[in-house]
Structure formats: structure tokens, C-alpha cells
Amino acid sequence: MDSANLESRIDSPNPAERMAAIAELRHCSPGVAVPLLKRRMCDKEFIIRSLVAGGLGRQNTESAFEALITLIEYENDPNVRAEAANSLAKFGECSLPFLLNLFEQDTHWLVRQSILAAVSAFDHSEILLQLCQWGIADDDIFVQQAALAYLADLSGTSSEEGALAVLLPLATVESADIRAQVARSLGYFEHPEAKAALAELQHDKDHYVIGAALERLLLV
Template identity: 35%
Template sequence: MPEFSSLPDPSALRAAISSGDPTRAMPALAGLREFPEDQTEAVVVPLLILGSEQEAFLVRSLSCSGLGVRRSEAGWAVLCRLLREDEDANVRAEAANALASYGVARSWPLLRDSFSADHAWLVRCSILAALAEQPAMEPGWLMALAREAIADADGTVRVGGTEILGRLVREQGGAATDAPVITAEARSLLQRLQQDGDHRVVAAALNGLQS
């Protein structure tokens, strides 16, 4: 771990991040990785929050990613706001991914609501990817997510939902008390999805049924 004296100057990083020039801001944000954990609250998080307020969406997106790594209550609040309010789907998608890193139990209600409200395919795919393989996801939560995903007009989102159904079949509903019901519904939906107009969805459904 580097000595604090060898770290970048926080004042210089702040100037670069707030410069309005992504070619300066992006390397400055990347440089925050050099700071040790004990500098997270004092140095790293405030600068990441500053980045989340910049005009360039790439700068905001990278800042979201950083707030998912250097987790804090202040970062959580910023990510929640960006997920709800940012005008760019790239930023909302990165915020969703970062929020998932705070743990499924905490992030699931927020991400579930966002999945229902935000129909940008990029945001929805980010939520699916962030949650689909999480061991802590309850089978009932996965089924709720899959039902919405396979009803989406975008084929890529439907593929993500179909893959979740495959997981439910593969894991036989896990330890859920209604596991047989969940598994049966997942299998039924996969059979129906074999008639989907997108060949990627059909392939994912066939793969899921072979689990």
C-alpha cells in the first residue's frame, strides 16, 4: 500500500475533476484508486461525489463506479439520486450496478422499483446482470424480476430474464417454501419462450430447460 506522501495531491485532483474536461477528469478519478481505505471518507468519496456532479456523462459514470467500490452512506445517497434522476441511461445503469455492490438485501427494493419504472434497455440489463447471479437473491425476487424482463420489448432484456428462469430451474427453487411452484412456473415460461421472435431468447430458453 502506498505511503500517503506518495499519493496524488487531492487539490490537484479536485481541480482536474471539476475542470469540465473529461480528458483531465477521467485520469484524476482513476487515480483515486491509489488512496488507502482509511482515506475513503475524507478524500475519495468527496471527490467521487464531485465527479458525479459534472456535465460529461462519462465522468459521472466513472464516479458511480467508484462509489460502488468505495462504499459509504454519502455515496449510497448520491447513487440513489442518480438512479432516479440522471438524464443519461449510461449513468443510471452504472449507478444501479454500484448500488448492487452494497448488498442485495439493501439494494433489491430500490433496484426492483427502478427496473419497473425505467424502461431504458441499458438500465434494465445492468440491473439484471447485477442481480441475476447473486447467491443472496431469493427465488421469489428472481421470479418477479424475470416476469418483468421477459415481457420487455427489447430482446436483450428478454434474454436476461430468460437466463434467470434457467437459474431457477437449475437450482430447483432453492430453499424457498414454495420452491416446487417457482420451479414449475420457470419451466413453463421457458417452454413458452421457445416461440419468441428473437433467436437469442429461444437459445437461452432451450439452454435453461436443459439445466
């Protein structure tokens, strides 16, 4: 592939041309792709910066990893930060300290949901439990619900008791949305206390919660 041509296109004043060039970089070696991707980290178009973040995630090099950390640190658009977090997770367990710190510092719902999804793919139940606890304390209902949903992944792990310690008290909160998500997550646990709480939720005052409590039974 003509690297000189790619270099010219990636600096094109036409955003569509820049996007096409970034897409082609997936076929290039890291030695070619990473420096060109880094040139567009401050592009005025957020969609291009997002494509850069995705492109860096396909380059398994220290330089690409460091570029993603820099991008996250200085990026103002949450869509780009979320994409960068997803890409960072592709580098494996070395990304976990950075993702944990980002979740703690960045309260945007899209970024936090992206990190929850990324970390759930790792075999680190303690870290996922910590993120879920932070997420449940979030002011955003979507982050709260996502965190409650990922607690279901802790069934059968060393963090199962910790997950239940979070879920069980929330089975009686005022919010029907929260009770419903708690019911869905409890359905994945075989613990007697989880089954008892789920049985109570099947007689909830809200039909939406009852439906959520019965979902797992219908799938078994």
C-alpha cells in the same frame, strides 16, 4: 496523496484530467473520495458521470450509497444509470429494493440487463424470478432473451417450478429467437416436463432452434 492537487484536477476544464483524477480516487479513503466524486455527479460529460458511478460503487459508505440513488434518480443517460445500478448492487442486499424499483420504472434495455446481471449474483430466487417475468413482458427482444437466460439460474432453487411455469408455454411461440433461448434455458432443468419440451425443440421447424436445443447435450 495530495488531496488539494486532486481537488484541483477533478475541477479541471480538461475532461481527460478529470477522468485521471477520478481514477486516482480509488486509492483514497472514503472521506476524501466520496465528496470529490459527488462534485462531478452533474459533469457535462456522460463518460465522467459514468466513472463517478463506478467510483462510488468502490466506496462502502452510506454517503456513497445515497449518492448513487440520487444519481440514478436524476440521470438522463442510460449508460450512466446502468453503471450506477451495477455499483448499487455492490452494497449488498440493502440495494435490492432500489434495484427492483429501478427495473420496474426504467424500461431502457441496458439498465434492465444490468440489473438482471446484478441480481442474479444474489441468493434471492424469488426476486430474480420476478425480474425475469417483467423482462419477458418487455417490448425489447434483448431484454426478453436476457430474462429467459437468467431463468436457467433458478434450476434447483425454490423458484424452479415458477421458472418452468414461465418457460414451458414459451417453447411453442412464433418467434424462433425466443424458442431458441427457451431451449437453452430448459437444458439446465432436470424436471421431466423440461426434458420433454427440450426433446420437442430438438425437432423444431427452425434449424437455429434445433441447434440451441442440442447445445446443452454437447456440453454435458
